[in-house]
Amino acid sequence: MKKIIGLVICFFTFLNLGNAQDLRITPNGRYFENSEGEPFFWLGDTAWELFHRLNQEEAKLYLQTRAKQGFTVIQAVILAERDGVKTPNANGNLPFHNLDPTQPNEAYFAHVDFIIEEANRLGLTMGILPTWGDKIFSANPGAGPLIFDSVNAKTYGRFLGERYRNSDLVWILGGDRMVANEEVAQIWDAMAKGLEEGDENRHLTTFHPRGFSSSSDALDNPEWLDFNMYQSGHEKKFLEVYRFARKDLALRPQKPTVDGEPAYEDIPVKFWKYMTFKSGEFADKVDEKGNIRDQSVFPEGFFTGYDVRVLAYWDMLAGVAGYTYGNNAVWQMHMEGEVFVIPTLTDWKGALERPGAESMKYFRRFFEEINFTKIISNQNLILSENPENEDQIRAAIASDGSYVIVYLAKPREVKLDLTEMTGDKLQGIWYNPRNGKKTAIKKLKPSSSLSLQPPTSGPEEDWVLLIQDKDQIKD
Structure with missing residues (x-):
């Protein structure tokens, strides 16, 4: 485990700063902080094909946009899913000579260098997957090819660790796969060991598993696993993501957990049920830009911005250390006029x-x-009726009782017991998660039964309720 350093409670502004974070885990074993002891809010984006598909100017556009939007972590794969070992990157370079992980191609990794440096310059921490999981044996084969064993995995890990020792990043092993057997576990262990040797144990490491599972399901808590990551996945709207958080946070020793791949905006719900992944299967259902024209082939619809926002707040109020947003066109860096991996509604820029x-x-x-x-x-x-469906209300309280947060995915009256809060003077607001505007609530007092109604009740008008001990609010 990485050294856990003291927590300094600090409130910082909504601003990305171009300095290295050197992330560490807070003493309570649940969150991240930077080298200055400041809490680090993990807001990720899945840009899996960033290194593979975009040129320098495109990468800069992507990174600048995400930095402006307040993202803090960019998750990308060096050996990408879309045939990333045998299909050249945007500059025409392959990652290895002779498909050999011990023979890296300097031109390919110079491009990776550029993107990592640009991200760090913008204050973004990179969440780097050394490889997608299909390059190692699993029960779910992909483009592959299978190129790793426990010897070359360690060599490759050491190469990456040394090369990016001074970069602002975390390592993410796995890549949408579970661990098939003990031999596969040894390969991941070897790669992790190589990374630790190469970067002198400077960076945190986790594992990105298959959908609807956690790294805690895929692995038996290896020494190198600094925090857990789950992929709640794309199965249904209003998925009970808080169950993953509850399970991971109950484990001991306690570690932070992150929803590293929830439902993507603009991806078809349960897409695998309605497609075969065969070439040309949607040829008569796309428009001239290569996006899906006939959306009826996915009868459960597409996830919207509202859907992903619900999961974000449900995750956060369950106690996760971070949430990773994703967009279906962005993860695959789908370009206008080309064939998509999973049907898109727009290209990645759009x-x-x-x-x-x-x-x-x-x-x-x-x-x-x-x-x-x-x-x-x-x-x-x-105290209100609270079924586990789209009407689920999520709530959290500060460990010292100084605030209560309630999230209503569907606006309705909520009845609360505030007797666990501190202070005799309370201040409340309704926070609009769609635009960041606040509506003050007057005359609040600690109560065993307080009923409140959100300001509006239209469709997809979710609301956040924040009630604070007025004496503990800092300017």
Whole structure:
């Protein structure tokens, strides 16, 4: 485990700073902080094909947009899913000579260098997957090819660790796969060991598993696993993501957990049920730009910005250390006129400012205006009927009782028990997660039964309720 350093409670502005973070885990084992002891809010984006598909100017556009929107982590894969070992990158370079992980191609990695340096310059931490999981044996084969064993995996890991020792990043092993057997586990262990040797144990490491599972399901808590990551996935709207957080946070020793791949904005719900992944299967259902024209082939619809926002707040109030947004066109860096991997609604550039992505700035801003490292999930605060469906209300209280947060995916009256809060003077606001605007609530007092109604009740008009001990609010 990386050294855990003391927590300095600090409130910082909504601003990306171009300095290295050197992330560490807070003493309570649940969140991240930087080298200055400041809480680090993980707001990620899945840009899996960033290194492979974009040239320098395109990468700069992408990174600048995400930095402006308030993202803090960019998750990308060096050996990408879309035939990333045998299909050259945007500059025409392959990652290895002779498909050999011990023979890296300097031209390919110079491009990776550029993107990491540009991201760090913009204040973005890179979440780097050394390889997608299909380059190692699994029960779910992909483009591959299978190129790793426990010897060359360690060599490759050491190469990456040494090369990016001074970069602002975390390592993410796995790549949408579970661990098939002990031999595969040894390969991942060897790669992790190589990374640690190469970067002198400077960076945190986790594992990105298959959908609807966590790294805690894929691995038996290896020494190198500094925090857990789950992929709640793309199965349904209003997925109970808080169950993953609850399971991971109950494990001991306690580690932070992150939803590293929830439902993507603009991806078809349960897409695998309605497609074969065969070449040309949607040829008669796309428009001239290569996007899906006939959306009826996916009868459960597409995830919207509202859908991904619901998951973000449900995750955060369950006590996760971070949330990773994603867009279907962006992860695959789908370009106008080409064939998609999973049917898209727009190209990657057109997807950058979709409503869900834009709302993430307000998501981050809300939690950075309080000390989010105090969040303790507490459903007992809710006295209203609270079914586990789209009407689910999520609630959390600060560990010292200084605030209560309630999230209503569907606006309705909520009845709360506030007797666990501190102070005799309370201040409340309704926070609009769609635009960041606040509506003050007057005359609040600690109560065993307080009923409140959000300002509006239209479709997809979710609301966040924040009630604070007035004496503990800092300017």
